[in-house]
Amino acid sequence: MTNLNEEVTKILGQYFEDINKEIMTTLSNIGPEDLREASIYLTKAGGKMIRPALTVLVSEAVGGTMSSSIKAAAAIELIHTFSLIHDDIMDKDEMRRGKPSVHKVWGEPVAILAGDTLFSKAYELVIKSKDKIESNNPEECLGRVNHTLSTLADACVKICEGQAQDMGFEGNFDVKEEEYMEMIFKKTGALIAAATEAGAIMSGADEETISAMHDYGKLVGLAFQIQDDYLDLVSDPDSIGKPVGSDITEGKMTIIVVNALANANEEDKKRLVEILKIGNESGNCGQEYVDEAMAIFDKYRSIQYAKNVALGNIDKAKKLLEILPDSEAKHKLSLVADFVLERQN
Structure with a gap:
């Protein structure tokens, strides 16, 4: 597992500098200064950048280049960061990535504006990517950009729907597994x-491949969240940055709770x-x-069940990669x- 962790960390690091450069460039002209600093803050706080790295990796795996997908990749990271800022405000979380949350440093009004700014800048980045697509057909370039914009818009709506569903689960102990899976x-x-999906679109993949890459990402995403549920109960506090069993102490619904x-x-x-009601009402129900x-x-x-569901999703995701020609990017x-399932934080 350690070797896999090191190998994937190295893979993600290969794209970090280029993605981060795109992000810093697009955020550097924001004013006034406090809004700019609040917008940049979390992007400098040490995220893994798995999502944008996947965009570039898929682009390369379908025969494209980093140049055609790098702005879309940076846009994905900005949308992710925007969602974290707003989540922290709604959940009243005071820490993120080991640092005080944006709203704790600049206050809620500026934090809301910072999230909105990142959201808007993401779409600006995708629009600008049309000049980087390696195609001599302007209509094709525009088509890829529009398709990507539509994909991101749909994902943003789903993020909001998922957050609303998650909030609706609070205090509801009749949640079915299919409802939980839809939410995550x-x-x-x-x-x-x-x-x-964006990585495949921006590099001109056919519809079958685009669909397969969307489903690969979906399955990886489901496994990612289920692994979080699993780690909350089996990891040590230093690895996950919070007390073990915190989901229980807060009365949260997870796939483990749903199954039990x-x-x-x-x-x-x-x-x-x-027990869950005590946690839900108090926010901390105690170790006993x-x-x-x-x-x-x-x-x-139920804990093993969750692990098995995550494993099944990863197996299906890797099966979808068979549509791609053999390449280093496909291997990555x-x-x-595999890393999503084996990670410890």
């Missing part, structure tokens, strides 16, 4: 699917709901309740998929 696709998977509630006997189900919930999860093998896409 919209909240997490949709932008990763847009990232991989669906399979538990009436006594265990009632007790688990009681976490231990009790963990025992219920173990009894019904397979490694990134």
